[in-house]
Amino acid sequence: MLSKNFRQAVRALPVLCQGRVEHLRDWLEQPTGARLAACAAAILLGGAAYGFTLGLWRAPLMGGFVAIKLPFLIVLTLLTNGLINGMFAQVLGSGLSFRQTLMALMMSFATFALITGALSPIALAAVWNAPAPGEPGGSTAYRTILLTHVVIIAFSGITAHQRFFPVLRAVSATPSAAGLVFTTWLAGNLLVGAQLSWNLRPFFGQPGRPVQFLRSDWNHSSFYESVWHNLTFLLSH
Amino acid sequence: MNEDPARPPLPPPGEPTAAPAPSQTPAEDPVPRGFFVSPMAGGPGLGPAMEALLKHPGSAIHEFTDGTRAGPLSRSLLWIVLAGLALFGIAAVDFTHGIQWWATPLKLIGGLFLAALLCLPSLYIFSCLSGLEIRFKTSLGLLLSALALSGLLLAGFTPVVWVFSQSSDSLPFMGAVMILVWSISLFFGLKLLSASAAALGMKQKLHLRLWMGIFILVTFQMSCALRPLLGHADTFLPTGKKFFMQHWAEQLGRQP
Numbered sequence: 001m002l003s004k005n006f007r008q009a010v011r012a013l014p015v016l017c018q019g020r021v022e023h024l025r026d027w028l029e030q031p032t033g034a035r036l037a038a039c040a041a042a043i044l045l046g047g048a049a050y051g052f053t054l055g056l057w058r059a060p061l062m063g064g065f066v067a068i069k070l071p072f073l074i075v076l077t078l079l080t081n082g083l084i085n086g087m088f089a090q091v092l093g094s095g096l097s098f099r100q101t102l103m104a105l106m107m108s109f110a111t112f113a114l115i116t117g118a119l120s121p122i123a124l125a126a127v128w129n130a131p132a133p134g135e136p137g138g139s140t141a142y143r144t145i146l147l148t149h150v151v152i153i154a155f156s157g158i159t160a161h162q163r164f165f166p167v168l169r170a171v172s173a174t175p176s177a178a179g180l181v182f183t184t185w186l187a188g189n190l191l192v193g194a195q196l197s198w199n200l201r202p203f204f205g206q207p208g209r210p211v212q213f214l215r216s217d218w219n220h221s222s223f224y225e226s227v228w229h230n231l232t233f234l235l236s237h
Numbered sequence: 238m239n240e241d242p243a244r245p246p247l248p249p250p251g252e253p254t255a256a257p258a259p260s261q262t263p264a265e266d267p268v269p270r271g272f273f274v275s276p277m278a279g280g281p282g283l284g285p286a287m288e289a290l291l292k293h294p295g296s297a298i299h300e301f302t303d304g305t306r307a308g309p310l311s312r313s314l315l316w317i318v319l320a321g322l323a324l325f326g327i328a329a330v331d332f333t334h335g336i337q338w339w340a341t342p343l344k345l346i347g348g349l350f351l352a353a354l355l356c357l358p359s360l361y362i363f364s365c366l367s368g369l370e371i372r373f374k375t376s377l378g379l380l381l382s383a384l385a386l387s388g389l390l391l392a393g394f395t396p397v398v399w400v401f402s403q404s405s406d407s408l409p410f411m412g413a414v415m416i417l418v419w420s421i422s423l424f425f426g427l428k429l430l431s432a433s434a435a436a437l438g439m440k441q442k443l444h445l446r447l448w449m450g451i452f453i454l455v456t457f458q459m460s461c462a463l464r465p466l467l468g469h470a471d472t473f474l475p476t477g478k479k480f481f482m483q484h485w486a487e488q489l490g491r492q493p
Protein backbone atom coordinates (compact mmCIF):
# COMPACT_ATOMS: atom_id res chain seq x y z
CA MET A 1 0.00 0.00 0.00
CA LEU A 2 2.80 2.33 0.99
CA SER A 3 4.78 1.48 -2.10
CA LYS A 4 1.79 2.33 -4.29
CA ASN A 5 1.35 5.67 -2.51
CA PHE A 6 5.08 6.24 -2.74
CA ARG A 7 5.08 5.60 -6.49
CA GLN A 8 2.17 8.00 -6.89
CA ALA A 9 4.00 10.64 -4.86
CA VAL A 10 7.18 10.18 -6.89
CA ARG A 11 5.20 10.56 -10.13
CA ALA A 12 3.75 13.78 -8.73
CA LEU A 13 7.17 15.27 -7.92
CA PRO A 14 7.20 17.52 -11.04
CA VAL A 15 4.34 19.40 -9.38
CA LEU A 16 7.01 20.87 -7.09
CA CYS A 17 8.75 22.46 -10.06
CA GLN A 18 5.49 23.62 -11.65
CA GLY A 19 4.73 25.59 -8.52
CA ARG A 20 0.95 25.23 -8.92
CA VAL A 21 -0.39 26.44 -5.63
CA GLU A 22 -3.60 24.37 -5.69
CA HIS A 23 -1.63 21.12 -5.93
CA LEU A 24 1.18 22.04 -3.60
CA ARG A 25 -1.27 23.27 -1.00
CA ASP A 26 -2.68 19.77 -0.87
CA TRP A 27 0.82 18.40 -0.23
CA LEU A 28 1.32 20.76 2.69
CA GLU A 29 -2.11 20.18 4.18
CA GLN A 30 -1.72 16.41 3.92
CA PRO A 31 1.96 15.64 4.60
CA THR A 32 1.68 11.87 4.23
CA GLY A 33 4.60 9.53 4.77
CA ALA A 34 4.67 8.68 1.06
CA ARG A 35 5.02 12.35 0.10
CA LEU A 36 7.77 12.90 2.67
CA ALA A 37 9.54 9.79 1.37
CA ALA A 38 9.20 11.01 -2.23
CA CYS A 39 10.79 14.34 -1.28
CA ALA A 40 13.57 12.49 0.57
CA ALA A 41 14.19 10.34 -2.52
CA ALA A 42 14.39 13.46 -4.69
CA ILE A 43 16.87 15.06 -2.28
CA LEU A 44 19.02 11.92 -2.12
CA LEU A 45 19.07 11.19 -5.86
CA GLY A 46 19.13 14.76 -7.17
CA GLY A 47 21.71 15.80 -4.59
CA ALA A 48 23.88 12.75 -5.26
CA ALA A 49 23.79 13.25 -9.05
CA TYR A 50 24.69 16.91 -8.80
CA GLY A 51 27.22 16.29 -6.02
CA PHE A 52 29.06 13.82 -8.24
CA THR A 53 29.47 16.43 -10.99
CA LEU A 54 30.56 19.01 -8.41
CA GLY A 55 33.57 16.99 -7.30
CA LEU A 56 34.28 15.18 -10.54
CA TRP A 57 36.60 17.77 -12.08
CA ARG A 58 39.08 17.38 -9.20
CA ALA A 59 38.96 13.54 -9.30
CA PRO A 60 36.34 10.77 -9.77
CA LEU A 61 36.88 9.78 -6.12
CA MET A 62 36.09 13.32 -5.06
CA GLY A 63 32.92 13.10 -7.18
CA GLY A 64 31.94 9.99 -5.22
CA PHE A 65 32.64 11.71 -1.92
CA VAL A 66 30.54 14.77 -2.81
CA ALA A 67 27.72 12.54 -4.11
CA ILE A 68 27.43 11.34 -0.51
CA LYS A 69 28.15 14.65 1.16
CA LEU A 70 25.69 16.92 -0.67
CA PRO A 71 22.50 15.02 0.27
CA PHE A 72 24.03 14.52 3.73
CA LEU A 73 24.49 18.29 4.04
CA ILE A 74 20.81 18.89 3.21
CA VAL A 75 19.65 16.22 5.66
CA LEU A 76 21.93 17.57 8.41
CA THR A 77 20.64 21.11 7.87
CA LEU A 78 17.06 19.87 8.06
CA LEU A 79 17.78 17.91 11.26
CA THR A 80 19.69 20.72 12.94
CA ASN A 81 17.06 23.35 12.20
CA GLY A 82 13.99 21.10 12.33
CA LEU A 83 13.01 21.79 15.91
CA ILE A 84 13.51 25.56 15.89
CA ASN A 85 11.91 25.94 12.44
CA GLY A 86 8.82 24.10 13.69
CA MET A 87 8.68 26.32 16.78
CA PHE A 88 9.08 29.49 14.72
CA ALA A 89 6.28 28.41 12.38
CA GLN A 90 3.94 28.13 15.36
CA VAL A 91 5.08 31.08 17.41
CA LEU A 92 4.93 33.40 14.36
CA GLY A 93 1.33 32.38 13.77
CA SER A 94 1.53 30.48 10.47
CA GLY A 95 -0.61 27.67 11.86
CA LEU A 96 1.71 24.98 10.46
CA SER A 97 2.40 21.91 12.60
CA PHE A 98 5.87 20.36 13.03
CA ARG A 99 5.07 17.72 10.40
CA GLN A 100 3.84 20.36 7.96
CA THR A 101 6.99 22.41 8.62
CA LEU A 102 9.11 19.37 7.83
CA MET A 103 7.06 18.77 4.68
CA ALA A 104 7.41 22.41 3.63
CA LEU A 105 11.18 22.41 4.03
CA MET A 106 11.55 19.04 2.34
CA MET A 107 9.45 20.25 -0.58
CA SER A 108 11.69 23.28 -0.92
CA PHE A 109 14.92 21.24 -0.74
CA ALA A 110 13.44 18.60 -3.07
CA THR A 111 12.70 21.30 -5.67
CA PHE A 112 16.30 22.48 -5.35
CA ALA A 113 17.58 18.91 -5.71
CA LEU A 114 15.35 18.25 -8.74
CA ILE A 115 16.65 21.36 -10.51
CA THR A 116 20.32 20.72 -9.70
CA GLY A 117 19.88 17.01 -10.49
CA ALA A 118 18.36 17.90 -13.85
CA LEU A 119 21.29 20.22 -14.60
CA SER A 120 23.90 17.64 -13.56
CA PRO A 121 24.23 16.14 -17.11
CA ILE A 122 25.14 19.61 -18.38
CA ALA A 123 27.62 20.07 -15.54
CA LEU A 124 28.97 16.60 -16.35
CA ALA A 125 29.46 17.56 -20.00
CA ALA A 126 31.25 20.75 -18.93
CA VAL A 127 33.68 18.72 -16.78
CA TRP A 128 34.11 16.15 -19.55
CA ASN A 129 35.21 18.83 -21.98
CA ALA A 130 37.41 20.79 -19.61
CA PRO A 131 41.19 20.35 -19.22
CA ALA A 132 41.97 18.26 -16.12
CA PRO A 133 43.89 19.68 -13.12
CA GLY A 134 47.58 20.09 -14.02
CA GLU A 135 46.98 20.15 -17.78
CA PRO A 136 47.46 23.31 -19.87
CA GLY A 137 44.43 25.54 -19.33
CA GLY A 138 43.62 23.72 -16.10
CA SER A 139 43.55 26.86 -13.96
CA THR A 140 41.12 28.55 -16.36
CA ALA A 141 38.95 25.43 -16.34
CA TYR A 142 38.97 25.47 -12.52
CA ARG A 143 37.62 29.02 -12.41
CA THR A 144 35.11 28.45 -15.22
CA ILE A 145 33.64 25.30 -13.71
CA LEU A 146 33.56 26.82 -10.24
CA LEU A 147 31.67 29.82 -11.60
CA THR A 148 29.27 27.53 -13.50
CA HIS A 149 28.44 25.68 -10.29
CA VAL A 150 27.91 28.93 -8.42
CA VAL A 151 25.43 30.01 -11.12
CA ILE A 152 23.64 26.63 -11.08
CA ILE A 153 23.33 26.60 -7.28
CA ALA A 154 22.15 30.22 -7.14
CA PHE A 155 19.60 29.68 -9.93
CA SER A 156 18.27 26.49 -8.32
CA GLY A 157 18.04 28.06 -4.88
CA ILE A 158 16.24 31.18 -6.10
CA THR A 159 13.84 29.20 -8.30
CA ALA A 160 13.01 26.72 -5.52
CA HIS A 161 12.16 29.57 -3.17
CA GLN A 162 10.13 31.41 -5.83
CA ARG A 163 8.04 28.29 -6.38
CA PHE A 164 7.59 27.63 -2.72
CA PHE A 165 6.69 31.00 -1.16
CA PRO A 166 3.20 31.33 -2.76
CA VAL A 167 2.32 27.91 -1.33
CA LEU A 168 3.41 28.93 2.14
CA ARG A 169 1.38 32.12 1.81
CA ALA A 170 -1.68 30.12 0.75
CA VAL A 171 -1.63 27.80 3.75
CA SER A 172 -0.56 30.31 6.42
CA ALA A 173 -3.05 31.97 8.71
CA THR A 174 -2.04 35.43 7.44
CA PRO A 175 0.18 36.65 4.57
CA SER A 176 2.40 38.55 7.02
CA ALA A 177 2.94 35.37 9.06
CA ALA A 178 3.97 33.57 5.86
CA GLY A 179 6.52 36.27 5.08
CA LEU A 180 7.95 36.19 8.59
CA VAL A 181 8.14 32.40 8.72
CA PHE A 182 9.72 32.25 5.26
CA THR A 183 12.36 34.84 6.19
CA THR A 184 13.12 33.10 9.48
CA TRP A 185 13.51 29.69 7.83
CA LEU A 186 15.69 31.16 5.11
CA ALA A 187 17.93 32.95 7.61
CA GLY A 188 18.23 29.85 9.82
CA ASN A 189 18.99 27.52 6.92
CA LEU A 190 21.58 29.92 5.52
CA LEU A 191 23.22 30.36 8.93
CA VAL A 192 23.44 26.66 9.71
CA GLY A 193 23.84 25.45 6.12
CA ALA A 194 26.90 27.66 5.60
CA GLN A 195 28.50 26.33 8.78
CA LEU A 196 27.74 22.68 7.99
CA SER A 197 29.05 23.03 4.44
CA TRP A 198 32.22 24.50 5.97
CA ASN A 199 32.50 21.45 8.27
CA LEU A 200 31.91 19.05 5.36
CA ARG A 201 34.37 20.72 2.97
CA PRO A 202 35.89 20.06 0.42
CA PHE A 203 33.11 19.99 -2.16
CA PHE A 204 34.80 21.27 -5.27
CA GLY A 205 38.37 20.50 -4.27
CA GLN A 206 41.36 22.74 -4.90
CA PRO A 207 43.86 21.31 -7.43
CA GLY A 208 46.84 21.59 -5.06
CA ARG A 209 45.21 19.85 -2.11
CA PRO A 210 44.67 16.12 -1.58
CA VAL A 211 41.38 14.38 -2.32
CA GLN A 212 39.74 13.85 1.07
CA PHE A 213 36.28 13.08 2.40
CA LEU A 214 36.74 15.67 5.15
CA ARG A 215 39.59 18.04 5.95
CA SER A 216 41.60 17.07 9.02
CA ASP A 217 40.68 20.42 10.64
CA TRP A 218 36.96 20.05 9.88
CA ASN A 219 35.89 21.05 13.40
CA HIS A 220 38.57 23.62 14.28
CA SER A 221 36.97 26.77 12.94
CA SER A 222 33.68 28.24 11.83
CA PHE A 223 32.63 29.58 8.46
CA TYR A 224 31.95 33.00 9.96
CA GLU A 225 35.39 33.25 11.60
CA SER A 226 36.92 32.45 8.22
CA VAL A 227 34.87 35.19 6.51
CA TRP A 228 35.88 37.62 9.26
CA HIS A 229 39.60 36.76 8.97
CA ASN A 230 39.50 37.10 5.18
CA LEU A 231 37.72 40.45 5.43
CA THR A 232 40.18 41.84 7.97
CA PHE A 233 43.09 40.55 5.86
CA LEU A 234 41.69 42.23 2.73
CA LEU A 235 41.07 45.51 4.53
CA SER A 236 44.51 45.60 6.13
CA HIS A 237 46.52 44.86 2.93
CA MET B 238 -13.06 36.26 43.59
CA ASN B 239 -10.29 36.00 41.08
CA GLU B 240 -11.45 38.54 38.54
CA ASP B 241 -10.06 41.95 37.85
CA PRO B 242 -12.80 44.56 37.59
CA ALA B 243 -11.62 46.29 34.42
CA ARG B 244 -11.45 43.23 32.20
CA PRO B 245 -14.40 42.30 29.96
CA PRO B 246 -16.09 38.96 30.69
CA LEU B 247 -14.76 35.87 28.93
CA PRO B 248 -16.75 33.62 26.60
CA PRO B 249 -17.54 30.02 27.55
CA PRO B 250 -14.54 27.61 27.58
CA GLY B 251 -13.50 26.32 24.19
CA GLU B 252 -14.52 29.44 22.30
CA PRO B 253 -11.72 31.83 21.49
CA THR B 254 -12.10 35.28 22.94
CA ALA B 255 -11.94 37.99 20.35
CA ALA B 256 -9.36 40.68 20.87
CA PRO B 257 -10.91 43.62 22.77
CA ALA B 258 -12.42 46.28 20.57
CA PRO B 259 -10.72 49.69 20.57
CA SER B 260 -13.64 51.21 22.41
CA GLN B 261 -13.29 48.69 25.23
CA THR B 262 -9.54 48.99 25.57
CA PRO B 263 -8.08 52.39 24.82
CA ALA B 264 -4.64 50.83 24.45
CA GLU B 265 -1.87 52.51 22.53
CA ASP B 266 -0.96 49.11 21.07
CA PRO B 267 -3.72 47.13 19.42
CA VAL B 268 -3.91 43.52 20.53
CA PRO B 269 -1.90 41.39 18.05
CA ARG B 270 -4.02 39.43 15.61
CA GLY B 271 -4.62 35.87 16.68
CA PHE B 272 -3.86 36.55 20.35
CA PHE B 273 -6.83 35.30 22.36
CA VAL B 274 -7.06 35.17 26.14
CA SER B 275 -9.17 32.02 26.39
CA PRO B 276 -9.13 28.90 28.59
CA MET B 277 -6.52 26.22 27.88
CA ALA B 278 -7.90 23.35 25.84
CA GLY B 279 -5.94 20.56 27.58
CA GLY B 280 -4.58 20.00 31.05
CA PRO B 281 -1.76 22.04 32.57
CA GLY B 282 0.86 19.32 31.91
CA LEU B 283 4.14 19.77 30.08
CA GLY B 284 2.85 18.91 26.61
CA PRO B 285 -0.24 21.14 26.66
CA ALA B 286 1.80 23.95 28.27
CA MET B 287 4.36 23.81 25.44
CA GLU B 288 1.60 23.70 22.84
CA ALA B 289 -0.13 26.63 24.50
CA LEU B 290 3.06 28.70 24.53
CA LEU B 291 3.70 28.10 20.85
CA LYS B 292 0.17 28.16 19.42
CA HIS B 293 -2.19 29.86 21.90
CA PRO B 294 -0.11 31.82 24.40
CA GLY B 295 -3.22 33.70 25.51
CA SER B 296 -4.61 30.50 27.01
CA ALA B 297 -1.62 30.23 29.37
CA ILE B 298 -2.16 33.84 30.39
CA HIS B 299 -5.85 33.11 31.03
CA GLU B 300 -4.90 30.56 33.70
CA PHE B 301 -3.06 33.28 35.62
CA THR B 302 -5.89 35.79 35.37
CA ASP B 303 -9.16 33.88 35.55
CA GLY B 304 -8.20 30.21 35.48
CA THR B 305 -8.08 27.68 38.28
CA ARG B 306 -4.93 25.82 37.26
CA ALA B 307 -2.27 28.49 37.79
CA GLY B 308 -0.30 26.30 40.23
CA PRO B 309 0.10 23.18 38.05
CA LEU B 310 0.71 25.35 34.98
CA SER B 311 3.42 27.28 36.84
CA ARG B 312 5.17 24.01 37.65
CA SER B 313 5.08 22.97 33.98
CA LEU B 314 6.38 26.35 32.85
CA LEU B 315 9.14 26.18 35.45
CA TRP B 316 10.23 22.77 34.12
CA ILE B 317 10.27 24.15 30.58
CA VAL B 318 12.54 27.02 31.64
CA LEU B 319 14.86 24.67 33.56
CA ALA B 320 15.09 22.12 30.75
CA GLY B 321 15.54 24.75 28.04
CA LEU B 322 18.38 26.52 29.88
CA ALA B 323 20.05 23.25 30.86
CA LEU B 324 20.01 21.97 27.26
CA PHE B 325 21.25 25.32 25.95
CA GLY B 326 24.09 25.34 28.48
CA ILE B 327 25.15 21.76 27.82
CA ALA B 328 25.13 22.33 24.04
CA ALA B 329 27.26 25.46 24.33
CA VAL B 330 30.12 24.16 26.48
CA ASP B 331 33.26 22.34 25.49
CA PHE B 332 33.47 19.20 27.58
CA THR B 333 37.25 19.44 27.81
CA HIS B 334 36.97 22.46 30.10
CA GLY B 335 36.67 20.68 33.45
CA ILE B 336 33.70 21.64 35.57
CA GLN B 337 32.06 23.73 32.87
CA TRP B 338 29.82 20.93 31.60
CA TRP B 339 27.74 21.23 34.76
CA ALA B 340 28.74 24.72 35.90
CA THR B 341 27.51 26.50 32.75
CA PRO B 342 23.94 25.08 32.78
CA LEU B 343 23.79 25.71 36.54
CA LYS B 344 24.98 29.30 36.12
CA LEU B 345 22.52 29.94 33.28
CA ILE B 346 19.61 28.65 35.37
CA GLY B 347 20.73 30.46 38.50
CA GLY B 348 21.47 33.68 36.63
CA LEU B 349 18.12 33.81 34.91
CA PHE B 350 16.15 33.07 38.06
CA LEU B 351 18.14 35.69 39.95
CA ALA B 352 17.47 38.22 37.16
CA ALA B 353 13.77 37.33 37.23
CA LEU B 354 13.63 37.72 41.03
CA LEU B 355 15.38 41.08 40.84
CA CYS B 356 13.04 42.34 38.12
CA LEU B 357 9.72 40.89 39.26
CA PRO B 358 8.79 43.72 41.67
CA SER B 359 9.55 46.33 39.02
CA LEU B 360 7.53 44.36 36.45
CA TYR B 361 4.49 44.58 38.71
CA ILE B 362 4.94 48.32 39.33
CA PHE B 363 5.72 49.12 35.70
CA SER B 364 2.68 47.06 34.62
CA CYS B 365 0.57 49.23 36.89
CA LEU B 366 2.22 52.34 35.42
CA SER B 367 1.26 51.00 31.97
CA GLY B 368 -2.37 50.98 33.05
CA LEU B 369 -2.72 47.26 33.69
CA GLU B 370 -5.07 46.34 36.50
CA ILE B 371 -3.50 43.04 37.46
CA ARG B 372 -2.46 41.34 40.66
CA PHE B 373 1.09 40.42 41.62
CA LYS B 374 0.32 36.76 40.90
CA THR B 375 -0.64 37.67 37.34
CA SER B 376 2.58 39.58 36.75
CA LEU B 377 4.46 36.52 38.04
CA GLY B 378 2.51 34.38 35.58
CA LEU B 379 3.27 36.78 32.72
CA LEU B 380 6.98 36.69 33.49
CA LEU B 381 7.00 32.91 33.88
CA SER B 382 5.18 32.46 30.57
CA ALA B 383 7.62 34.78 28.80
CA LEU B 384 10.63 32.96 30.27
CA ALA B 385 9.11 29.58 29.45
CA LEU B 386 8.65 30.55 25.80
CA SER B 387 12.25 31.78 25.73
CA GLY B 388 13.37 28.51 27.35
CA LEU B 389 11.40 26.48 24.84
CA LEU B 390 13.03 28.31 21.93
CA LEU B 391 16.45 27.86 23.55
CA ALA B 392 15.76 24.12 23.62
CA GLY B 393 14.84 24.34 19.93
CA PHE B 394 18.12 26.09 19.21
CA THR B 395 20.14 23.40 21.00
CA PRO B 396 21.16 21.45 17.83
CA VAL B 397 22.21 24.72 16.14
CA VAL B 398 24.31 25.78 19.15
CA TRP B 399 25.84 22.32 19.38
CA VAL B 400 26.93 22.44 15.70
CA PHE B 401 28.75 25.73 16.33
CA SER B 402 30.26 24.71 19.69
CA GLN B 403 31.70 21.56 18.14
CA SER B 404 32.98 23.45 15.09
CA SER B 405 34.86 26.35 16.62
CA ASP B 406 37.57 26.70 19.26
CA SER B 407 37.05 30.46 19.45
CA LEU B 408 35.47 31.57 22.73
CA PRO B 409 34.51 35.09 21.48
CA PHE B 410 32.73 33.49 18.53
CA MET B 411 30.80 31.07 20.73
CA GLY B 412 30.01 33.93 23.08
CA ALA B 413 28.54 35.86 20.15
CA VAL B 414 26.49 32.82 19.10
CA MET B 415 25.13 32.45 22.65
CA ILE B 416 24.23 36.13 22.86
CA LEU B 417 22.51 36.00 19.47
CA VAL B 418 20.48 32.90 20.36
CA TRP B 419 19.59 34.27 23.80
CA SER B 420 18.53 37.60 22.25
CA ILE B 421 16.25 35.91 19.68
CA SER B 422 14.65 33.68 22.33
CA LEU B 423 14.21 36.57 24.75
CA PHE B 424 12.71 38.72 21.97
CA PHE B 425 9.89 36.21 21.50
CA GLY B 426 9.43 35.87 25.26
CA LEU B 427 9.14 39.63 25.70
CA LYS B 428 6.87 39.84 22.66
CA LEU B 429 4.53 37.41 24.41
CA LEU B 430 4.68 39.57 27.53
CA SER B 431 3.84 42.67 25.50
CA ALA B 432 0.99 40.97 23.62
CA SER B 433 -0.43 39.62 26.89
CA ALA B 434 -0.28 43.07 28.46
CA ALA B 435 -2.08 44.54 25.43
CA ALA B 436 -4.76 41.85 25.67
CA LEU B 437 -5.20 42.50 29.39
CA GLY B 438 -5.84 46.21 28.82
CA MET B 439 -2.47 48.00 28.76
CA LYS B 440 -3.00 51.72 28.16
CA GLN B 441 0.61 52.84 27.61
CA LYS B 442 3.44 50.72 26.34
CA LEU B 443 6.29 53.04 27.36
CA HIS B 444 6.74 51.77 30.91
CA LEU B 445 6.60 48.14 29.99
CA ARG B 446 9.15 48.72 27.24
CA LEU B 447 11.38 50.46 29.73
CA TRP B 448 11.10 47.46 32.03
CA MET B 449 11.99 45.14 29.14
CA GLY B 450 15.14 47.17 28.49
CA ILE B 451 16.08 46.90 32.15
CA PHE B 452 15.45 43.15 32.17
CA ILE B 453 17.64 42.64 29.08
CA LEU B 454 20.45 44.64 30.72
CA VAL B 455 20.14 42.61 33.93
CA THR B 456 20.38 39.28 32.06
CA PHE B 457 23.44 40.52 30.14
CA GLN B 458 25.07 41.65 33.37
CA MET B 459 24.32 38.23 34.88
CA SER B 460 26.35 36.62 32.08
CA CYS B 461 29.29 38.74 33.26
CA ALA B 462 28.67 38.39 37.00
CA LEU B 463 28.66 34.58 36.68
CA ARG B 464 31.57 34.38 34.20
CA PRO B 465 33.10 32.38 32.73
CA LEU B 466 30.20 30.62 31.05
CA LEU B 467 32.57 29.34 28.33
CA GLY B 468 36.19 28.27 28.42
CA HIS B 469 38.36 27.19 31.34
CA ALA B 470 37.57 28.38 34.86
CA ASP B 471 39.87 28.26 37.88
CA THR B 472 37.06 29.24 40.24
CA PHE B 473 33.33 28.65 40.04
CA LEU B 474 32.59 32.39 40.33
CA PRO B 475 34.76 35.37 39.28
CA THR B 476 37.00 37.11 41.78
CA GLY B 477 36.71 40.62 40.30
CA LYS B 478 33.76 42.83 39.35
CA LYS B 479 33.11 44.16 35.85
CA PHE B 480 30.40 45.72 33.74
CA PHE B 481 29.30 43.38 30.94
CA MET B 482 30.30 45.80 28.15
CA GLN B 483 33.83 45.93 29.51
CA HIS B 484 33.92 42.12 29.75
CA TRP B 485 32.72 41.67 26.17
CA ALA B 486 35.22 44.22 24.84
CA GLU B 487 38.06 42.40 26.63
CA GLN B 488 36.93 39.07 25.21
CA LEU B 489 36.73 40.44 21.67
CA GLY B 490 40.24 41.87 22.01
CA ARG B 491 41.67 38.46 22.95
CA GLN B 492 43.36 36.27 20.36
CA PRO B 493 41.08 33.36 19.47
